Amino acid sequence: xxxxxxxxxxxxxxxxxxxxxxxxxxxxxxxxxxxxxxxxxxxxxxxxxxxxxxxxxxxxxxxxxxxxxxxxxxxxxxxxxxxxxxxxxxxxxxxxxxxxxxxxxxxxxxxxxxxxxxxxxxxxxxxxxxxxxxxxxxxxxxxxxxxxxxxxxxxxxxxxxxxxxxxxxxxxxxxxxxxxxxxxxxxxxxxxxxxxxxxxxxxxxxxxxxxxxxxxxxxxxxxxxxxxxxxxxxxxxxxxxxxxxxxxxxxxxxxxxxxxxxxxxxxxxxxxxxxxxxxxxxxxxxxxxxxxxxxxxxxxxxxxxxxxxxxxxxxxxxxxxxxxxxxxxxxxxxxxxxxxxxxxxxxxxxxxxxxxxxxxxxxxxxxxxxxxxxxxxxxxxxxxxxxxxxxxxxxxxxxx
Numbered sequence: 304x305x306x307x308x309x310x311x312x313x314x315x316x317x318x319x320x321x322x323x324x325x326x327x328x329x330x331x332x333x334x335x336x337x338x339x340x341x342x343x344x345x346x347x348x349x350x351x352x353x354x355x356x357x358x359x360x361x362x363x364x365x366x367x368x369x370x371x372x373x374x375x376x377x378x379x380x381x382x383x384x385x386x387x388x389x390x391x392x393x394x395x396x397x398x399x400x401x402x403x404x405x406x407x408x409x410x411x412x413x414x415x416x417x418x419x420x421x422x423x424x425x426x427x428x429x430x431x432x433x434x435x436x437x438x439x440x441x442x443x444x445x446x447x448x449x450x451x452x453x454x455x456x457x458x459x460x461x462x463x464x465x466x467x468x469x470x471x472x473x474x475x476x477x478x479x480x481x482x483x484x485x486x487x488x489x490x491x492x493x494x495x496x497x498x499x500x501x502x503x504x505x506x507x508x509x510x511x512x513x514x515x516x517x518x519x520x521x522x523x524x525x526x527x528x529x530x531x532x533x534x535x536x537x538x539x540x541x542x543x544x545x546x547x548x549x550x551x552x553x554x555x556x557x558x559x560x561x562x563x564x565x566x567x568x569x570x571x572x573x574x575x576x577x578x579x580x581x582x583x584x585x586x587x588x589x590x591x592x593x594x595x596x597x598x599x600x601x602x603x604x605x606x607x608x609x610x611x612x613x614x615x616x617x618x619x620x621x622x623x624x625x626x627x628x629x630x631x632x633x634x635x636x637x638x639x640x641x642x643x644x645x646x647x648x649x650x651x652x653x654x655x656x657x658x659x660x661x662x663x664x665x666x667x668x669x670x671x672x673x674x675x676x677x678x679x680x681x682x683x684x685x686x687x688x689x690x691x692x693x694x695x696x697x698x699x700x701x702x703x
Contacts, residue, residue, distance in 0.1 A: 325382075353640040356640065367387075430500050573591065651678070651682070
């Protein structure tokens, strides 16, 4: 077999870490003053250690420190200056402000967001479509209060709810907000920015007529599903043109009551009833987009499934069942590091001409994390080293 064509002077981990520029880390460290009172275990060492945890799917502090201790003398390739002990990493997770990790994630998103973007949806809608939803992660103890009834044992696990906004033309979160699992979803609506060039898409768990009125007053569009027990008045039935998708059963203007502290105001919205033949289900959508085609409103809501796939991708591929600290700061820090790893691997996947499943890409990087393979060359043509030169007269074939 011929000599490997995929050799690199940097390990796979070093190549992945190199996607994060030193200047970006220094800028955010200075902004947050996150190295104050720190002699050895600086923010960059902390970041690299936590990214190692996410890439290698470590499930405990002891596992991280033990695995990294075996890398003594090999850390120059991924710019780690100090290998942490278990207690050092535990203290850093508890005391270092998570804000610096949050800022690094958003700086990376700003750097790579344009590259990851797919502008086809924006070209059709002429507006930025943003999807938001939440997912609950169970915790091993009641650090943040969980949701639901108390079990018969009397012991109730904690839970953290991760509220996420994703631009429909991207594959990574653009905004993340954490809350206790018991908090109602609609409280997250106050965190959103109003913009007349934006349409928000979300499920009926976020129904809040006061928020819908604010959206409308600020000329910000939204599409959601109406609740089964919603109270409203039918105002006008709109005609459904022949060129509209036949799945549109009704298109009408309705009026809802917005109850405030001292008054009740009226808000006009649009209700679209759509029958999905694939799933054999009827959906009732609520929106303040009066000029958009009814079938396009149904299509916009279907885009919301993208965020469900993102949550599934994060939970299946990264260690979000095991947290490296029993405090809120450590948990948030670990989630942001997972988001950073997810972003870096999304950049790699987008760069590749060859179509790799995301889960396969994660598994490959975990297995070869400290092998000196040229990551991009290998992923583009992984079979290359299996083919023996024709001059040898023994060429391996993959055609069975």
